[in-house]
Amino acid sequence: MLLHAAAVFEHLHREVRREYDRTEEVAGYQADYFPEMLKLYAEMSDRERVSQLFGRLEELYEDGHLALSEYSDGLLAAIGTVEEGSSTAEHSLLHSAKRTICDLLERLDSERREKEALKAEVDAGVRFKDVCAKAEKDLRERYAASFPTFCPPT
Numbered sequence: 001m002l003l004h005a006a007a008v009f010e011h012l013h014r015e016v017r018r019e020y021d022r023t024e025e026v027a028g029y030q031a032d033y034f035p036e037m038l039k040l041y042a043e044m045s046d047r048e049r050v051s052q053l054f055g056r057l058e059e060l061y062e063d064g065h066l067a068l069s070e071y072s073d074g075l076l077a078a079i080g081t082v083e084e085g086s087s088t089a090e091h092s093l094l095h096s097a098k099r100t101i102c103d104l105l106e107r108l109d110s111e112r113r114e115k116e117a118l119k120a121e122v123d124a125g126v127r128f129k130d131v132c133a134k135a136e137k138d139l140r141e142r143y144a145a146s147f148p149t150f151c152p153p154t
Contacts, residue, residue, distance in 0.1 A: 002044050009037040030056065031065040035074050042077035054078040058096060068107075072100055 016029045038053040054074060061071035079093050121127035140147060 027065045035070045038074045039077045042081050047081045050081045
């Protein structure tokens with residue numbers, strides 16, 4: 001069953017590269033199936049193919065076609081197939097893992113700061129006041145003729 005699945009992925013991979021001329025199209029389609037293809041070859045313990053696929057997976061991630069979670073899953077699958085004797089591959093994967101962890105830490109820190117800023121705005125009521133003022137301005141621009149008929153609280 002695994003060999004059949006691998007054959008289907010390889011056929012799909014050849015067709016995508018053959019049928020599409022634009023790099024963006026190829027990358028978009030590859031982003032859809034590459035993570036699963038890499039996991040399959042990792043499950044089959046095909047280290048050489050996993051290494052090849054991970055290189056392309058990394059390019060797709062760096063170009064913004066893959067989410068961090070998909071890239072991380074592929075990275076974990078690739079790390080699982082590394083032999084102890086292959087120091088170059090190990091070094092490359094560890095470097096990728098370190099970069100991924102740094103990306104995650106940076107994202108978490110950024111989201112924490114945004115959350116704290118929003119909380120401070122809510123606590124001060126600043127955000128609500130700004131939204132109300134913007135909504136009133138928008139309504140006055142759109143429905144200026146109708147505004148005199150509204151009650152003041154409205």
